[in-house]
Amino acid sequence: MSDLSARFRALWDEIAPVGRDADSGGYLRYALTEPERELRAWFRAQAEHRAMPVTEDGNGNLFAHWGDPEASDAVLTGSHFDSVPHGGAYDGPLGIVSAFLAVDELRAAGVTPERPLVLGAFVEEEGARFGVPCLGSRLLTGALSAERAAGLRDAAGVSFAEALGDRPAGARPELLGRFGAFVELHVEQGRALVDTDAPVAVASAIWPHGRWRFDVVGEGNHAGTTRMADRRDPMLTYAFTVLAANKEARLRGAHATVGRVAVEPNATNAIPSKVTGWLDARAADPQTLTGLVDAVRGKLAERARRDGTTVTVTEESVTPVVSFDGGLADRLAKLLDAPVLPTGAGHDAGVLAAHLPTAMLFVRNPTGVSHSPAEAATDDDCAAGVRALALVLEELTCR
Ligand code: HGY
Numbered sequence: 001m002s003d004l005s006a007r008f009r010a011l012w013d014e015i016a017p018v019g020r021d022a023d024s025g026g027y028l029r030y031a032l033t034e035p036e037r038e039l040r041a042w043f044r045a046q047a048e049h050r051a052m053p054v055t056e057d058g059n060g061n062l063f064a065h066w067g068d069p070e071a072s073d074a075v076l077t078g079s080h081f082d083s084v085p086h087g088g089a090y091d092g093p094l095g096i097v098s099a100f101l102a103v104d105e106l107r108a109a110g111v112t113p114e115r116p117l118v119l120g121a122f123v124e125e126e127g128a129r130f131g132v133p134c135l136g137s138r139l140l141t142g143a144l145s146a147e148r149a150a151g152l153r154d155a156a157g158v159s160f161a162e163a164l165g166d167r168p169a170g171a172r173p174e175l176l177g178r179f180g181a182f183v184e185l186h187v188e189q190g191r192a193l194v195d196t197d198a199p200v201a202v203a204s205a206i207w208p209h210g211r212w213r214f215d216v217v218g219e220g221n222h223a224g225t226t227r228m229a230d231r232r233d234p235m236l237t238y239a240f241t242v243l244a245a246n247k248e249a250r251l252r253g254a255h256a257t258v259g260r261v262a263v264e265p266n267a268t269n270a271i272p273s274k275v276t277g278w279l280d281a282r283a284a285d286p287q288t289l290t291g292l293v294d295a296v297r298g299k300l301a302e303r304a305r306r307d308g309t310t311v312t313v314t315e316e317s318v319t320p321v322v323s324f325d326g327g328l329a330d331r332l333a334k335l336l337d338a339p340v341l342p343t344g345a346g347h348d349a350g351v352l353a354a355h356l357p358t359a360m361l362f363v364r365n366p367t368g369v370s371h372s373p374a375e376a377a378t379d380d381d382c383a384a385g386v387r388a389l390a391l392v393l394e395e396l397t398c399r
């Protein structure tokens with residue numbers, strides 16, 4: 001084990017217990033809840049330890065500065081602390097822990113950046129609490145309005161504004177304008193690097209993707225006394241939709257998932273009155289994504305007619321295709337001698353890429369599993385990620 005692997009492990013262990021569910025081994029680190037606030041406090045302490053002043057953008061995003069916080073042309077790096085329900089340890093926090101260690105590497109090597117270096121922690125990247133992924137970066141860039149974000153509510157009815165303690169500030173063009181580049185290091189979320197010699201890759205693109213909620217309303221009734229012919233059962237419409245989404249995605253080489261469902265009244269011996277499902281759909285290009293979602297909507301409407309149910313489809317969020325700065329990706333791939341790959345996962349880097357030169361580094365994941373406790377990365381690969389990030393930051397900040 002290298003010295004850097006050991007230092008990675010030591011810093012990693014400081015946050016490893018925070019928000020960990022003992023039964024699943026996964027993490028419950030929802031934005032602005034107790035565990036995530038603990039990680040935010042840890043971020044402040046780490047920044048203070050490195051004499052990096054911390055600023056907030058009024059949207060819940062945190063920034064730690066090596067250099068003048070008001071100076072322009074800064075290089076931003078970082079990721080998010082929040083998790084999906086019972087998510088893995090690495091998705092998000094790896095990018096923040098690696099950023100602090102990269103600063104340590106640069107300082108130990110006597111590197112003095114000519115451009116300011118900023119470490120960021122974005123709020124609600126997963127959308128697991130308030131429903132909209134990349135909420136913090138969307139607010140900062142103005143991709144989502146402060147009004148809409150303020151009113152988003154979690155499952156307990158708490159609004160984002162209440163959780164934040166204030167109305168979100170919304171777009172901050174003057175802050176955004178100070179960033180000249182963004183690099184997000186992230187655990188790889190598929191099997192692309194398994195069985196290769198490469199511990200680190202550079203991202204080329206993010207598939208366009210989105211979330212659609214479908215509310216199917218039928219008639220709640222007694223399971224024992226209602227004749228089969230008399231039922232208006234929204235569960236049937238829901239179940240058919242899940243199968244149709246899977247089939248339509250496979251036909252197109254796209255991805256469709258229904259990973260969340262809410263049933264009313266949720267009783268074993270009652271025909272449901274309402275079933276709500278959430279479709280997560282992703283494809284390599286926007287036409288395929290639109291075709292997939294239109295096909296699922298069509299099948300859902302047709303099936304609802306047969307079942308005597310009514311259905312409303314609400315688009316909760318859509319992220320257009322992201323092509324990362326090709327010149328920057330090529331430059332970093334050469335610098336690191338790393339492969340270049342696309343991903344189907346969303347990231348704050350995807351939102352920021354519309355505004356400034358942006359790149360991503362992926363660290364090999366030996367299980368290829370993510371959004372699950374099985375997500376993994378070895379300490380040595382994480383150390384390789386830190387080294388790669390430090391090289392990239394030196395390349396970008398030292399002209
Ligand atoms: O890709 C996602 O589900 C999220 O944006 N991380």
Ligand code: MN
Nearest residue numbers: 084091126371
């Ligand atoms: Mn994720």
Ligand code: MN
Nearest residue numbers: 091092125186
């Ligand atoms: Mn992530």
Ligand code: MN
Nearest residue numbers: 222223224269
């Ligand atoms: Mn009864």
